[in-house]
Amino acid sequence: MKSVVAQLLESALAxxxxxxxxxxxxxIESTVERTRDSSHGDFASNIAMRLAKPxxxxxxxxxASIVKQLSDSDQVDKVEVAGPGFINFHLSAAAxxxxxxxxxxxxxxxxxQPARERPRILLEFVSANPTGPLHVGHGRLAAFGATVGNLLxxxxxxxxxxxxxxxxxxxMDILGVSxxxxxxxxxxxxxxxxEAGYRGDYVRDIAGDIDTGDxxxxxxxxxxDGLPEGDMEALIEALIARAIETLGPDGFDRIxxxxxxxxxxxxxxxxxEFGVTFDRWYSEQSLTTEGRIDAALAALEKSGNVYxxxxxxxxRATDFGDEKDRxxxxxxxxxxxxxxxxxxxxxKRQRGFDLLIDILGADHHxxxxxxxxxxxxxxxxxDDLIVDLVQFVxxxxxxxxxxxxxxxGKFITLRQLRNEVGNDAAxxxxxxxxxxxxxDFDLDIAKSESNDNPVYYIQYAHARIASVxxxxxxxxxxxxxxxxxxxxxxxxxxxxxxxxxTLSRYPEVIELSxxxxxxxxxxxxxxxxxxxxxxxxxxxVFIVDDDKLRDARLVLVTATRIVIANGLAILGVSAPExx
Numbered sequence: 001m002k003s004v005v006a007q008l009l010e011s012a013l014a015x016x017x018x019x020x021x022x023x024x025x026x027x028i029e030s031t032v033e034r035t036r037d038s039s040h041g042d043f044a045s046n047i048a049m050r051l052a053k054p055x056x057x058x059x060x061x062x063x064a065s066i067v068k069q070l071s072d073s074d075q076v077d078k079v080e081v082a083g084p085g086f087i088n089f090h091l092s093a094a095a096x097x098x099x100x101x102x103x104x105x106x107x108x109x110x111x112x113q114p115a116r117e118r119p120r121i122l123l124e125f126v127s128a129n130p131t132g133p134l135h136v137g138h139g140r141l142a143a144f145g146a147t148v149g150n151l152l153x154x155x156x157x158x159x160x161x162x163x164x165x166x167x168x169x170x171x172m173d174i175l176g177v178s179x180x181x182x183x184x185x186x187x188x189x190x191x192x193x194x195e196a197g198y199r200g201d202y203v204r205d206i207a208g209d210i211d212t213g214d215x216x217x218x219x220x221x222x223x224x225d226g227l228p229e230g231d232m233e234a235l236i237e238a239l240i241a242r243a244i245e246t247l248g249p250d251g252f253d254r255i256x257x258x259x260x261x262x263x264x265x266x267x268x269x270x271x272x273e274f275g276v277t278f279d280r281w282y283s284e285q286s287l288t289t290e291g292r293i294d295a296a297l298a299a300l301e302k303s304g305n306v307y308x309x310x311x312x313x314x315x316r317a318t319d320f321g322d323e324k325d326r327x328x329x330x331x332x333x334x335x336x337x338x339x340x341x342x343x344x345x346x347x348k349r350q351r352g353f354d355l356l357i358d359i360l361g362a363d364h365h366x367x368x369x370x371x372x373x374x375x376x377x378x379x380x381x382x383d384d385l386i387v388d389l390v391q392f393v394x395x396x397x398x399x400x401x402x403x404x405x406x407x408x409g410k411f412i413t414l415r416q417l418r419n420e421v422g423n424d425a426a427x428x429x430x431x432x433x434x435x436x437x438x439x440d441f442d443l444d445i446a447k448s449e450s451n452d453n454p455v456y457y458i459q460y461a462h463a464r465i466a467s468v469x470x471x472x473x474x475x476x477x478x479x480x481x482x483x484x485x486x487x488x489x490x491x492x493x494x495x496x497x498x499x500x501x502t503l504s505r506y507p508e509v510i511e512l513s514x515x516x517x518x519x520x521x522x523x524x525x526x527x528x529x530x531x532x533x534x535x536x537x538x539x540x541v542f543i544v545d546d547d548k549l550r551d552a553r554l555v556l557v558t559a560t561r562i563v564i565a566n567g568l569a570i571l572g573v574s575a576p577e578x579x
Contacts, residue, residue: 012069041088059085097488103559113156119354139414143430155514176256182207196236296343305377320373342374428455431519461530484555495536
């Protein structure tokens with residue numbers, strides 16, 4: 001409906017040559033917004049205020065000129081100039097009735113925009129280190145990323161989803177040695193487990209399943225001989241060296257790779273059960289084995305953006321807004337994590353993606369400037385990269401915060417959360433607040449079957465509508481959607497008008513949510529829609545004796561069911577027929 005107003009404005013401006021030349025850089029639809037107060041109409045445009053200065057006229061005079069040129073439309077009852085120069089549009093009942101017909105006609109496609117050729121988007125999210133099962137914080141990244149992907153696709157964009165597997169570096173060595181120590185423990189060799197190791201029970205499970213080949217069992221004395229004391233980081237490094245010495249590089253890699261694949265497979269299964277899938281699982285190891293880091297560093301060198309100091313190679317990050325220059329190759333010849341990061345994003349652009357969206361944990365706040373700077377230094381625009389940071393999650397049960405520590409293995413896994421509250425509640429609650437706000441996840445509310453639980457409240461609206469049609473069948477009555485669409489003028493009750501207005505907002509909510517990567521707008525909209533429906537349900541009988549009114553009301557509730565189901569599908573939440 002917003003587009004109807006925009007088209008009327010565009011046609012009017014075309015009849016005003018003195019203004020038409022001034023709107024070349026203005027998207028007319030961007031000047032149109034829903035009014036907050038219905039007494040001011042349904043939509044308002046600030047186009048006159050934006051054109052007033054270049055036109056050298058007052059905003060109200062510009063607005064009056066535009067209004068005078070507006071074509072008559074059966075979808076508009078009244079247009080008026082208000083305040084400093086707003087143009088307010090009061091839409092007709094026929095406009096809302098036509099939108100209702102559009103909902104029924106488009107069904108599951110309602111609210112979706114035509115496909116756009118550009119930009120081609122690569123959406124990277126979750127990308128948790130494969131050192132243990134996903135925890136509840138990763139679950140928020142998963143739900144947010146999956147929903148953003150769905151919203152962008154609904155807005156017409158081509159989106160591919162990617163999980164970056166951090167399967168190189170020190171954390172993989174720590175995982176490998178942790179599994180080795182648990183394997184030795186199962187063979188009777190026990191030492192105090194290092195604080196810097198991974199201590200969750202899953203490590204024991206992996207140790208019990210892996211094939212250690214011809215690995216030999218060593219005694220506790222052999223294992224601990226000469227190890228440092230007091231420094232947990234020095235101790236874990238020494239244990240890694242002892243594992244490589246004992247098993248040989250290939251033997252240690254055998255344990256490390258099996259451990260990695262066990263966890264990666266578990267993560268993939270967990271996410272799939274959560275309704276989150278990826279087009280590609282991208283291995284960090286491949287950046288080295290396939291020469292992608294070297295290619296990126298060569299591009300930086302060619303552009304003159306690296307230099308040598310103290311035996312290391314540095315990237316001139318300060319030239320691109322970073323607080324300090326960054327090492328890409330250490331003095332010992334090893335490439336840094338940062339070198340991997342910029343090589344990965346360089347490869348994303350070389351694969352033909354125009355816009356790179358990374359959804360990362362809140363601790364990556366310094367990531368944007370330096371990786372964006374790396375892209376700029378290699379010939380791409382820094383704003384080709386968008387990074388959305390997702391804040392932390394706190395679980396509450398019986399009003400008390402649930403204590404969790406990741407390294408110590410004392411945390412609630414995503415799978416445990418899903419088993420307790422269900423996928424629907426988890427997906428919904430995770431995106432109910434803006435990603436840049438901390439999320440307090442109340443387990444008791446998420447499990448409750450009451451109006452306090454917003455996902456239950458919305459799903460119940462969908463189930464209630466389904467029950468109306470079961471009642472219709474039980475009473476051996478039929479309804480005719482053609483008759484209903486022909487008699488929508490009978491929908492005159494206040495609750496019907498409110499529901500019609502809310503339904504018509506859905507495409508705008510999808511656009512707003514997609515453009516701002518803000519699923520919470522859709523969450524709030526669905527709550528409002530469900531509230532409007534429940535209010536209508538409690539105020540009026542749908543299956544009335546008057547068949548024309550009955551058909552019209554059933555068209556209205558059918559459209560409501562379609563929009564609720566469409567919105568829940570984008571959130572990754574089911575729309576049940578019974579509850």
